Amino acid sequence: MSEYVKSPSLRHLRDPHSLTRVATDIVKRLDPQSRTWQKWEGEREALLKSAVGCWIPIQDLREYLNHLPGPILTMTDVAQRMRAFQEEPFASYPNDDLKDGCLALLAKEKAEGTELPAIIGLLSEYVEREEERFRLERAERHKRIREQERSAAEQRLLSGADCKWTQLGKAPQWYCRANGRTYRLTPTSDKRWDLHRVNAPSAGEKGQHVGRYRGRGDATKIVAQIAYEVEPRF
Structure with a gap:
């Protein structure tokens, strides 16, 4: 119990394991016959x-x-x-x-x-x-698996196949393709996302602005809707 009260760490004093130990020590000292x-x-x-x-x-x-x-x-x-x-x-x-x-x-x-x-x-x-x-x-194995999955996702995006939101390298933009149409999400300064319809995965292409959304989930719902609608050529 003395080790507990002498600790200079607030994190240690609040730790559930430490509290359990000191409570057990107190009970043992108060009622050793129990x-x-x-x-x-x-x-x-x-x-x-x-x-x-x-x-x-x-x-x-x-x-x-x-x-x-x-x-x-x-x-x-x-x-x-x-x-x-x-x-x-x-x-x-x-x-x-x-x-x-x-x-x-x-x-x-x-x-x-x-x-x-x-x-x-x-x-x-x-x-x-x-x-x-x-x-x-395990950490190294998970890292390799994530890298393999990331590489496979990039290849799927670049091949022209439909795919979920994917980054190319460490670029901030995310791309997805639905019904053969490519969409780009770009983070904004106010922590939202600009959604554009583009011809190909390229940060340099301006594309057609679709809207600004709070998160990828909101953008995903919009893509699922507009990907199958008639769209103007651009």
């Missing part, structure tokens, strides 16, 4: 909570925890307490993609005689690194 999990005393709870997100067999956790002060824990005791931790706000279940890596590290460190708390710390670091790697790979 604990639901009676077997979890002292270091047991802290150790198990540090393993959240890691793939560690319940049997290994139980064996180590039963060497700490407190009543004998069953497999169900450990499994259900872990599940309760995993279901807390901002916690998570172990990532299936990291199971083999965690178990391999666990077996290696156990064979070398490493103590379980140190193994948990190592696995937590491994999970954190791998999760960040996955995040970066």
